[in-house]
Amino acid sequence: MLDIRGLTVRYSGLPVLKDINLTLEKGESLSIIGESGAGKTTLGLSVMGLVEGCCEGEILFQGKNLLSLKEEEIRRLRGREMAMVFQGVEGALHPLYTALDQVAEAIAVHSRKDAGSIRKKALGLLLSAGLDETTACFYPHQLSGGLKQRALIAMALANSPEILILDEPTASLDAGTKAEILALLNKLAGDRITIMITHDIHSAAYFSDRVAVLYGGRLIEQGPTGEVFKSPLHPYTRGLIRSCPDLSTTKDLQGIPGRMMPGVTGCSFHPRCTQRIHLCSLDIPEPVVTGGRLVACHRGGIVPLLEIKKLSKIFGKVKAVREVDLTLYQGETLALVGESGSGKTTLARTVMGLLKEDGGEFCLEGANISKRDAFFYQRVQMIFQNPMESISHRMNVLQAVREPLDINRPGDEEANNHLVRKALDEVELPGDQYFLNKYPHHLSGGEAQRVAIARALVLEPRVLIADEPTSALDASIQAKIIKLMLSLQEKRGLAILLITHDIALARKVSDRMAVMLKGSIVEEGPAGKLLGSPRHQYTRLLVNQSESPAKSMIL
């Protein structure tokens, strides 16, 4: 039985948790949801006794107050009575030891048995967690995100602790893997006290009996999962639930910029057309009939912006991308979905020239591109998954956003600064001096991603490639970023190639979808039709997995 009474935690004077009271019986599982920065992780750490700040109040467990124990005593409990799996899979495993070594160490710390039997037990744990003989002996950098998470879970459960704390176990995992992890956790939960910290409502709904909502360091709501999600009492909880994308809702209607204008020279639609060229404003386009279809547009209808023909990329023996053909049309959003490791990111990076393609070619606005020069970069831009990493921590916001201008158009500084403020304004970020001097590690995830987007848009590109732009962000911020990208598309006629593993998100945002499996595109087509009646069996699998298990519960 775990009893937390009046817990307050301060980091150098700043209160992060204020007066938390929680009691958990054996075999009970609790989810803690709320925005990042609400103190969820600190609560987990204080139970483990790993918090640097000073803690007041009591945490009673097995008749002892954990806060008053000496370091040596609580150290002996860690890993044996209580274990924690940390957020951010990236650096959690020691880069220089294999997964098997690290799990074996977790056992060896608390047991006297000989090395051989410990390694066998560790291997057994890893196998039960979903790794196989070979991947168990891999080094962390050779494991994919999902496998690392499984190894961490195996390590936490090494000495079958009474308390298991999971910090964002399913963040930045694709739907398939997320479902498997949740299933694994359910199987292994057994009669343990399990606390899951997450911002993903689905996982919380699927996994835990009770839910606690944290906001600004205070516990604002708590109760059985079903009731809290069906009828939230606190307005913040309702906002949280509503902003999370779900299969059941169809794609919002997207507005068209501007209004109908009478007496316009040239093509009447050109003031509102996002792919207009100078010719459009001069004379009226002739209607053209092709293959049973008629279109009256100087550019023959929606112009294919970016065409990728027979692109392939090989790493050593692994064929990451196999002769992919893909066309991105002007002003359209194409979602590229598929499991992690299916070659989505490799495709994006090869298009951008970060990786050298081993075959195939690209055409941008009809012209063939061989070398990535200023002409290419002023039309195609990219944003990355981890906003914090993609901005140099030595540059403040002003310098970061102005950098593309400094490179491609080193005009006078004042004009560039003005462009920067305009771009920041578009991504709804303040343009004042205080914010401009901030460094990346002062910004929150959402703000950093907005800066990245502003940087990408400052050159007014025609195409924006977004590689998992929101997977590392909280649901609420994710919604805002998606809404921002869509409104930019409306205003600027931006074509967006969205790379994501989240089918629900893709359906909500994209016009067309392409499904990628092991380096090649198995199916492509309008989003609604493709999801409505998937032809390829892999697409069907993807749709079923991402259908939220608790669908019945919510609506």
Add this chain to the structure above:
Amino acid sequence: MINRGYCINYLLALMVILTLNFMLPRLMPGDPLQAIYGDEAMIAMTPELKEELISRYSLDLTQAGQFRAYIGSLLRGDLGYSYYYNVPVAAVLLGSFPWTALLVGLALCISTGLGLFLGIESGYRRGRTVDRLLLGGFMWISGLPDFFVGMLLLLIFGVTLGLVPLAGAVTPYTGQGWAPALIDGLRHLALPLASLVLARLTATYLLARNTMITTMGEPFIMTARSKGCSGPAVRYRHAGRNSLLPVVTAAGLQLSHLITGALFVEIVFSYPGMGALMYNALLTRDYPLLQGILLLSAVTVLTVNLLVDLLYKRIDPRVAYAH
């Protein structure tokens, strides 16, 4: 596992070094005859003595002729005859190299081990008094050249206190058994070793400390603590392991100055090492001996670099992945 690319590389480097070894001594002004015999007035440079010496040193051949002879003899594994010592160069090298290997090798092991240990402890307690004291102390010591430290130690322990023998590597002809001889050898080794260790300790200490500070912030340290690992286990097996890579690189670099690194310490303690040997070879323009020393130094550097590269893969699997 060393692929063909590596071997060609090292062979290429060796060829370049061989030609360099041949060219460098001959570029130096003055010739061996003058350097060896010019100084002492009592030698009557009679004409017959002069041309017998020239033929003995084969100085009458053209440069190209000498180069061909040099490469030819090298292939046969014969390093030639030293002009000054009148003994095969190999014998001279074998005489001094063990002493240098003992002194500098041991100094390197101790300074690396100690530097690593202190660096980790100090990095772990960043900002606390222990760290500041150690840091400040090392800064002052690092400012003193090795011969300066050597002379100070000699004056204090050797001359005034008389605790330690004053020079050389062994007290010759004391006719003792091997045990007292070993103790005697160690007592001779104590001061030169201490001065070399002090001179080289700071670099390793700083490297270990800096890497330690960055590593402690990494997430896997939190994982280790959550596994219940004890303080020392976290410090050494987890955080310390990361600072092994830069320290090994630095040790590799220092090892490549094996031959000439300790020249001044050897002169202060008149220790029979390679540094003093090379200085003498320079003074007497002893071409074969110089070529021998340069070759030995080059081979040491190449093997050390090869070892460090192999060790890289053993210590940090990511490096193997990145190559």
Add this chain to the structure above:
Amino acid sequence: MHINYWGEIKRDSLGRAGMGTLVVLALLAIGAPIVSQYQPAEYTGAIFQPPSSQYWLGTNDVGQDIWAQLLYGARTSLLIGSGAALLSTFFSVLAGGMAAVLGGFGDRVLMRAVDALIAVPPVIVAILAAAYFRPGASMLIILLSAFLWPGGARLIRSQALSVKERMHIAAARTFGSSWPYLIRRHIIPDLGPVLTAILVLNFRRAVFMEAGLSFLGVADPTVISWGKMMQQALKFSYLEVWKWWLLPAGAALSMTIAALTFTGFALEKAINPRLKK
């Protein structure tokens, strides 16, 4: 980059101490004629005098005032030390950066050249250089940096390799930045901490080597430096004189190196904002 270095150093106590010592040393070196009434090469006639009111640090074997030599020696040692350190670090960054960026064949050729250079003992090259050129300050700086840059190159290459893989470098490449721009704007500043460490290391080795060279006779005889003072003092260590001749030169040198390292540390925080909590 509007980080004001001065502000950073002032705030850190170690940095303040370091910078303060450096300023004092520089002032003493420049104001040498004011501080001591003797010239370094002037024969005062009184040899082996212990420190007294007239000769603050006593006199050496030919009766030259040691305090004056220490001050004028500071000029040479600081000048040659910093000159060689800057030049050699520049070469190291050039070679190390190029090797990391080129990768593949270029990288291997450069690294083998570095190995070959490290293999050649500096003593021989020093004597060769001194035989053909007049050993003035500039020749010494060039000579010393020729010995120092290979070591730094290897260190910078290994660091640059890891920085090159970082995400924000890939991001910068996506908006069309060329490799030279990347090196100048991203890779080198990111190597900031390594660079300060290498600068200090090279300064230290430059001053030690300058001492070694004056032992070999490769030095400008009319110029006095700390290294040369130590060499001359070594010859008379059997007398009492080493207490006020050898020790001051060593103390001055180690104080300079300590000051430099403390300033380097304070700078490190400035170059790497992430260290600031």
Add this chain to the structure above:
Amino acid sequence: MTGRLYGILLIIALAVSLVVPLAGCGGQKEKGTQAENTYTVADATGDWGFPSPYAHYFRGPGYIRMSLIFDTLLWKNEKEYIPALAKSWEYNAGENSYTFSLVENATWHDGSKFTARDVVFTIDYTKMHPYQGVSAGVVKKAEALGDYRVKMYLDRPYAPFLEYIGGTLPILPEHIWKDVGSPEKFQQEKALVGTGPFILEDYSKEQGSYLYRANREYYQGKPAVDRIRFVKMGSQVMAAALRQKQASAAQVPPELGGALDEEGFFILAGKHDWVAKLMINHQREPLNKKEFRQALAFAIDRQALVGTCLRGHGLPGSPGLIPPDSPWYNAAVENQYPHSPERAALLIKGLGYEKKGNFFEKNGRALELELLVSGGGQGSPGAPGDREGEMIKGQLEKVGLKVSLRSLESKTLDSRVAEGQYDIALGGHGGLGGDPEMLNRMILDKGFNSARYQDSQELNLALKQQLTLMDRESRRELVGKVQEIYAREMPALPLYYPTWYWAHDGRAPLYYTLQGVGSGVPIPLNKMAFVNQND
């Protein structure tokens, strides 16, 4: 687990770092292991080569270590020639031949008898393989008259014959050396069979150490010391070594002479055998003019050089090159060049130079000389370095000669002087204590230490003649005349003679040999000092 590799490295380092300092400081004070009566000599360089006649390095100390094993026909003590393998010797002026009557009781170390055949064999052998210091070419024919008498015919009257062939050439055993093709490579045990007072027990090149044991059957009496040990030690710690009884004799720095004297050590002030010279390139304008060179002699204050740079431990240079305490010294040249900048300026003006500002000029071109100096390093004690260079530069510039000082590595300087690419340079050499034949070598020969001055016929003639005067008194007079001409011509300016001091604990009566050991080695380790002569 890969941690193992890492653990091992740490453990070795820690273990070793504990053992060494412990052993280092803990051991008992260095006590002299004087099982028997061992005499230890400390030396800064240590290794002087395998002590066989052809393998030892061509330096003084090398000859000393060889002379302990091999005897010569005659030897010298501090006063005169003394018999060694030759009991007596007489010179027959008519036939220009020397006849030696040899001792009968001398035996080689391997027991075989020493006979006249060995002497004849040595002379013939040295003709084929020139021995470093001695050219046996002057002996036309050597014949053995019976077992114990040898007669040598000279092809020309050669005054230094007794000094070199008689007193320096080591006599080799015929039965060992007769079929040795390249003598310098002959370094086996057999190569060390001699007739001398000591036998080599061990030689270590790396440690720079030698061990000799006494030859009990030595024909001139049993050596007073059982064993002699040569040990290598830094020159700065020689005094400490003496005080801690680690050595019985050593060359000590001049400053410590007084202190050691009070502590009961015997101090031997050496003869002035080594001279520091200002080498002048008399091929170049204006140095080719005699008056200019004399002006230099007036300008440089040699007494001040000794007072400051040697702190009084030396004699100012005598213009005739031969040091004042040498038996061949001619006092007339004593004060021919007192320090007077005025006379120097006068001489320079005489050559058509006027003084503009503070430097001399001639039709617009400033008169500048480059002074080459060899920097720090391990030169012999008292060798001129950059300190002397600075002082001479000061003195010359006071007179009005602009001097630019340049420091070079010692061997680079030697090669510059040899090729004549210099104006003036600081150098020096030893051998002044030996036979005046050294004057020929230091003035006429082609070595870089020599002045290479053939311009004065009078000087050349006198030098050639002095070699042929067998009678000592008339030779002394001619050598005096040579010094006067040399002082006038001044091809190179002797600056000073440093005084070297040896200190020993008195267990053996060391002394400086007349005109140096063998052909002029200024070291007081005469082998006869270790032999208590019964006759």
